[in-house]
Each structure stands twice: as C-alpha cells, then as structure tokens.
Amino acid sequence: MHIGTWLQRLANGTPEARQLLEQALVQLWPDALGIFEPFADEETLLAAGILPDASEVLQQQWLSSIAPIITQLNLPVPLERVSRAGVAEDRDRAEVLRSTVPARYGGRQGQHNADFADLWEQMTMVYRLDPQASW
Template identity: 30%
Template sequence: MQSIRIGQDPHFQYLLRLSDTCLILAQRLCEWCGHAPILEEDIALSNMALDLVGQARALLTRAGAVDGRGHDEDQLAFLRGEGDYLNATLAELPRGDFAFTCLRNAVLATLLKLLWQRLQESSDAELAAIAGKAVKEARYHQEHAGDWVVRLGDGTAESRARMQAALAQLWPYTAELFDTDAVDEHARASGLGPRWADLRDEWLAEMQALLAAADLQVPAQGAFLSTGRRGVHSEHMGRILAEMQYLQRSYPGGVW
C-alpha cells in the first residue's frame, strides 16, 4: 500500500514533532511488555506507553484537521513514509537495557512535561486542551523514571556502570531536542507553542539536579547533531516502522 501524502504547513509539522515523539517512544516502551525486571515495572512501562499512545492519538487527530487532507489518526500513524515522521531521534533508538530505558524516559518526560506546561496557553485551543491532561501524565512519567535513575546510579557497581554507559550513549542525542528552525519560529510567533530551544535551560537544570542525585556527571556536549525532527532518521527508524506498520499495510483499512 502506498504511503499517504502530507502537507508542509509549520503548524502541522509542529504537531507532528510532538505526536511522533510520543508515538515512537510508546512503541519502544511496548517492547518491555513481558520483559521488565519485575512485574510491577512491566505494568508501569506498559501503562506509560498507553499514556503516550493516547497523547499521540489526540495530537494526530488535531494534526489531520490542520493538514486538511482528510487523514485520520490511524492513517497518520501507520501510512506515512519514514521521512514524514518528525520524532526526535532519541525516541527511536533501540530499547537497550533497563538503565537505558529509565534514563531515556527521564530525558524525554522532563522535556514533555515542560512542553505540556507551556502548551496549556497555546493559541490552538484543542492543543491547549490536550496539554491540560497530558501534563499530569508527564509529571508521573518524569517522577517514575527519575526514581529509577537515582536508584540505579547510586546503587551497585553494576547498576552504576550501566547507568553511566546509558548516559554516555544517550546524551549526544539531546542536542537535537533544542535545535531551532522555521517550524519553531512559526510556533513562537503565532502563539502555537514555545520553541523547544526555549525550554533548554529549565530542562538542563532539572536533568542536572537528577543526575547529581544519582551521582552521575553530565557529559560534555559534542558537535554531533541528530536530525529526526526534520525527517532524517537513524538506521533504526526503518526497522521500527516495518514492525509498527505491518498489519495496517497488509490489511488496508482493517478494523477490529
């Protein structure tokens, strides 16, 4: 089945950057179902994935209305080509171990919480309403992930080594979260939402406090810049989409 065609309106793309980050992170969290280290965590990760899917559904429905091409949430979720997904690259990286997952959740939940807080004042009334519910979920995700980061970072020699390795692997991808382009500038100028870069100082302060509590050092930021928010992804994105889109593309329009 051919991929759908979508527009390039900056309002639409701003919504996709947020919805796709939630959607792809949810897909990665779903991979822990039946594999988490304890039963309680298996349930917690699955529930957080469901929260993110709910956020993505609401955002994709709104994005479809803004795009005006008649695409619903399912078509936007499953029938776009790889280059039309605008999630942060951080969300698409492979599942990794439990330390990697907890740290990634902390990084993205902190950002999402800050975004949702600001988006409650969006000039897009529907986006503001979505944000009012989502911010509560993001606060819980941040708290839950942060507790594990501290527990593992300040734990045994092995748990600390795993958390330090996860930090070294993940941190280079955080620069992309605060890269600014015309989509961000339009959002700020129109009152749609903040530039993600406007949240960097607050995000960094919260992450530094968390990492200090875990007795972990913030790595230096290098020159590397990932580009998933602009539709240019890592080699991992094609694999996750092949799995995520398989049923819809094999049985177009299928319903339960």
C-alpha cells in the same frame, strides 16, 4: 518523577547497573539534546502563539529539571553552568546550563540511526493495528 526514580535505582544499585547507566547516558546524551532541535518556521509559530516557548527555552527548562538529579547521583552528563548576560531585565547576568558535547540533530529531517527504527516500531505498533481507532 518516574525517570528520577529509575536513575536513583540504577545509580545506587549494583556496580554493573551503574556502569551500564553511565554508558547509556554518555551514548544517548546527544540524542536527548536533539529533541530540542530548532526547526524552520519556529519563530512564526512562536509569534502566532502556537508554540509556548522556543526550542532553546524548552531545552533550558529540561536541563534545569534534570541537573539536580544528575548532580546528586554524580552521573557523567556533560553539563556546565555558564553565565549569560541580558537573560532577564532585572539581572545583569543569569546562569544557564550548556552541554559540553554537541546535540545530534537531524531527526526533524528524518535522519535517524538504525536503533530508532526498532524504537519507532515499538512506539507505533498499537496505532498501526487500527489507524482509524480513536486513541
């Protein structure tokens, strides 16, 4: 709800606000997809019930949740709907969303761009003040 509200506010705001939003979406889309990077031993964690769903499933859930907002606001997110056979037993074909640009993977192996360092500093600032504290 929070991101939906901000997307609407920026997309329907001034022309400059919309332009900056569109530029940010195009630039950061591969990074957003990178959150769902598959990782070693994912299958083991799924089989043990530690993970509820595979990275691919989580990505589809996320794409499905944001696609209506993106479509409604006519934002330039590179998504396409494709048919995939055999997704559900009771259907021959199921529609899924797929990005037309590749995800930027590597974060799980510590490969980050320079902007991430600033973000990481902000995200971990309070924890670093007192690592022994219970948050």
